[in-house]
Amino acid sequence: MENIKIGLAGNPNVGKTTLFNNLTGLHQHVGNWPGKTVEQAAGHFVENGERIDVIDLPGNYALSAHSIEEIVSRDFIVDEDSDAIINVIDAANLERNLYLTVQMMELDANLGIALNMNKLARKNGIDIDVDKLSELLGVPVVQIEANSDIGHNDLMKMIKDLKDHPIESKRKLVYGEELKEHLGDLAKLISKDNNLLDVSPYWTAIKLLEDDEIVMDKVQQSSMSNPIFLEVRKVKNHLKDLYGVSAGEAIANARYAFIDGLIKECVQLPKNPKPTMTGKIDRIVTNRVLGIPIFLIIMYIVFQVTFTLGSPIQDWLDSIVTAIADGTVALIGENALSSLLADGVISGVGSVLSFIPQIVLLFLLLSILEDSGYLARAAFVMDKVMHKILGLHGKAFIPMILGFGCGVPGIMATRTLEHEEDRLVAMLLVPFMSCTARLPVYLLFVGIFFASSQANVIFSLYLLGVVVAIIVAAIIKKLFFKGVSTPFVMELPTYKIPTVKGVLMHTGEKTWGFVRKAGTIILAAAIIVWVLSYFPAGVDYGSQASYIGQLGTFIAPIFSPLGFGNWQASSALIFGMVAKEVIVATLTSVFGSFPGGATAGITAAFTPLTAYAFLVFCLLYIPCFAALGTIKQESNGWKWPAVMVCTCLITAYVVSFIVFRVGLLLGFH
Amino acid sequence: MIKSLDQLKTGEEGKLVSYNDGGSTELKRHLMGMGFVKGSKIQLKKIAPLGDPFEYKIKGYSICLRKEEARNIEVDVE
Numbered sequence: 001m002e003n004i005k006i007g008l009a010g011n012p013n014v015g016k017t018t019l020f021n022n023l024t025g026l027h028q029h030v031g032n033w034p035g036k037t038v039e040q041a042a043g044h045f046v047e048n049g050e051r052i053d054v055i056d057l058p059g060n061y062a063l064s065a066h067s068i069e070e071i072v073s074r075d076f077i078v079d080e081d082s083d084a085i086i087n088v089i090d091a092a093n094l095e096r097n098l099y100l101t102v103q104m105m106e107l108d109a110n111l112g113i114a115l116n117m118n119k120l121a122r123k124n125g126i127d128i129d130v131d132k133l134s135e136l137l138g139v140p141v142v143q144i145e146a147n148s149d150i151g152h153n154d155l156m157k158m159i160k161d162l163k164d165h166p167i168e169s170k171r172k173l174v175y176g177e178e179l180k181e182h183l184g185d186l187a188k189l190i191s192k193d194n195n196l197l198d199v200s201p202y203w204t205a206i207k208l209l210e211d212d213e214i215v216m217d218k219v220q221q222s223s224m225s226n227p228i229f230l231e232v233r234k235v236k237n238h239l240k241d242l243y244g245v246s247a248g249e250a251i252a253n254a255r256y257a258f259i260d261g262l263i264k265e266c267v268q269l270p271k272n273p274k275p276t277m278t279g280k281i282d283r284i285v286t287n288r289v290l291g292i293p294i295f296l297i298i299m300y301i302v303f304q305v306t307f308t309l310g311s312p313i314q315d316w317l318d319s320i321v322t323a324i325a326d327g328t329v330a331l332i333g334e335n336a337l338s339s340l341l342a343d344g345v346i347s348g349v350g351s352v353l354s355f356i357p358q359i360v361l362l363f364l365l366l367s368i369l370e371d372s373g374y375l376a377r378a379a380f381v382m383d384k385v386m387h388k389i390l391g392l393h394g395k396a397f398i399p400m401i402l403g404f405g406c407g408v409p410g411i412m413a414t415r416t417l418e419h420e421e422d423r424l425v426a427m428l429l430v431p432f433m434s435c436t437a438r439l440p441v442y443l444l445f446v447g448i449f450f451a452s453s454q455a456n457v458i459f460s461l462y463l464l465g466v467v468v469a470i471i472v473a474a475i476i477k478k479l480f481f482k483g484v485s486t487p488f489v490m491e492l493p494t495y496k497i498p499t500v501k502g503v504l505m506h507t508g509e510k511t512w513g514f515v516r517k518a519g520t521i522i523l524a525a526a527i528i529v530w531v532l533s534y535f536p537a538g539v540d541y542g543s544q545a546s547y548i549g550q551l552g553t554f555i556a557p558i559f560s561p562l563g564f565g566n567w568q569a570s571s572a573l574i575f576g577m578v579a580k581e582v583i584v585a586t587l588t589s590v591f592g593s594f595p596g597g598a599t600a601g602i603t604a605a606f607t608p609l610t611a612y613a614f615l616v617f618c619l620l621y622i623p624c625f626a627a628l629g630t631i632k633q634e635s636n637g638w639k640w641p642a643v644m645v646c647t648c649l650i651t652a653y654v655v656s657f658i659v660f661r662v663g664l665l666l667g668f669h
Numbered sequence: 670m671i672k673s674l675d676q677l678k679t680g681e682e683g684k685l686v687s688y689n690d691g692g693s694t695e696l697k698r699h700l701m702g703m704g705f706v707k708g709s710k711i712q713l714k715k716i717a718p719l720g721d722p723f724e725y726k727i728k729g730y731s732i733c734l735r736k737e738e739a740r741n742i743e744v745d746v747e
Binding site: 066099287 | 697698699703719735
């Protein structure tokens with residue numbers, strides 16, 4: 001039997017992904033669209049012995065060339081050999097949802113509509129005549145509830161019918177006499193070139209009037225390009241004279257006029273709308289006075305659960321990994337192999353494992369916040385702060401806060417940002433937030449040098465991180481995203497109770513993604529550091545004679561202008577790239593042979609001022625390999641991790657230099 | 670009376686008349702897709718705690734815009 005392949009299309013927040021999860025269950029995999037950084041979720045299920053493949057298209061409001069997500073969706077509809085496109089629609093929000101539907105009809109897609117959330121719509125007093133809607137659109141419509149099996153059989157029957165008897169969905173679409181005539185003329189011209197007929201010529205005509213760059217480029221190649229563009233200009237001028245608006249606007253108006261007609265015929269709206277549940281919740285959640293406190297409390301809970309609840313599990317995993325490492329050494333004796341296994345492989349695996357409790361907890365909470373609809377409210381409440389200070393979207397607040405716990409979940413949380421530029425800038429800023437792994441380093445030094453004002457010194461470092469992030473954000477925006485300012489046009493969706501299935505699947509998938517991709521990088525880095533510490537053969541692990549010690553000695557002079565040009569500090573910084581807390585272990589071990597122990601050694605090698613400059617460097621220099629690996633995974637390439645490394649090294653060097661030199665001038669030592 | 674969208678008072682409703690020349694065409698196209706077309710009724714529901722962005726009701730759903738975006742849209746208030 002032949003497979004059936006369908007695409008799920010629809011606006012964001014209409015339950016499209018819920019339907020996808022409900023249909024495919026665990027038979028899904030998440031990858032990227034070929035050559036794109038947009039996520040593609042694909043899956044399959046079996047119905048009456050037939051295998052049905054499902055692609056979950058990105059949630060879109062339109063099908064312009066406006067964003068990669070929209071381009072991916074329309075390419076799928078145009079190019080892919082799919083059997084049907086199922087348009088998931090929120091019944092309570094029919095008017096706006098149909099705007100996308102109409103555009104898929106322009107494409108003449110083999111379209112069926114799955115009307116979702118009918119219960120909620122009925123509760124809000126909205127009454128839809130489904131048969132009439134279907135008749136007037138010329139597209140089959142079924143009613144479903146995506147989070148249950150209600151309507152499942154109808155949906156399956158519709159898919160089967162669409163496959164067996166494809167429909168011409170553009171048949172009943174009319175845009176008024178004036179436009180119809182112009183579009184007809186244009187389509188006739190376009191039809192003269194067979195190379196342009198891989199897609200409905202009406203659609204091409206509409207896109208040309210809308211100044212769609214991709215379609216314009218394509219028509220540019222055509223032998224008919226001159227007469228076509230001449231006609232397009234003529235039509236545009238005519239529409240401008242007639243309606244006083246651009247052709248693009250005239251088309252949008254015509255689409256909504258068509259939809260208005262439908263709505264008038266098929267939908268009864270309540271005369272006196274009752275306050276909805278969402279309205280009631282929002283009266284509190286985005287309240288002028290309560291909005292920010294509520295946001296802060298929720299952030300506090302997320303932070304506490306992720307890190308406080310996560311860290312005992314982390315410690316427990318750590319102790320198991322240490323026990324296994326010790327056991328390995330005991331079993332095969334102290335030699336190169338046992339050292340490789342214990343200090344390289346097992347500790348590398350251990351550091352990957354140690355992130356898992358946090359990532360699982362974080363994504364459980366984030367999915368709940370996102371699926372429930374709260375995340376959009378958080379962005380609404382905090383946008384002013386983020387926009388003013390960092391030039392970012394309100395949603396970027398959450399990754400920043402998480403960054404104070406650990407950069408890895410922070411970077412992963414940037415996924416909630418819709419625009420790629422926002423996502424990248426936020427990703428590059430997260431590592432400047434002082435994560436918990438840096439705290440042991442601070443504690444070691446303030447204990448020795450700043451015993452009387454520990455809290456103030458540590459607080460100053462946290463603050464410095466934030467200030468530097470603000471400056472770096474401004475510079476990155478100037479360098480890489482010139483003139484890009486993403487508008488803040490965001491729907492506030494209705495509140496929903498997240499489904500357990502959806503939350504668990506999302507969490508599982510993200511965690512597995514981290515282990516598979518970032519995990520391999522972390523492990524590889526751990527093994528490289530082991531090689532550098534263990535060889536040349538016969539030296540003490542990580543001593544000055546080892547490669548890493550030699551490297552430390554070699555680069556130490558670079559740090560002399562910053563006040564800490566000793567080999568121990570340099571080696572510790574190299575180790576610190578694995579994880580910042582390793583700096584403490586390295587320093588205590590390399591200064592351990594000092595008469596009087598490590599503390600005496602550190603006291604002799606640093607002064608309060610050079611210690612502070614060193615801490616500033618630790619705060620700002622290269623984020624650990626785990627963070628870099630995560631950035632690589634999230635940004636889909638090595639470019640952004642490389643940018644990150646350069647930015648951090650330069651920033652750390654410059655800021656430490658300023659701190660040390662200004663400190664000297666001010667008479668500190 | 671014609672005013673720009675950011676000048677509405679909370680609870681006040683207007684009908685979209687036109688876009689002025691402030692915003693980019695990209696933004697305009699996006700907004701049109703979200704229902705901001707001639708004749709649409711738009712109501713200011715709420716202003717965020719810090720004074721920006723604004724929450725509007727349009728075509729039965731809620732959307733938020735920053736002041737700098739709302740400024741480009743003109744509505745007629747009866």
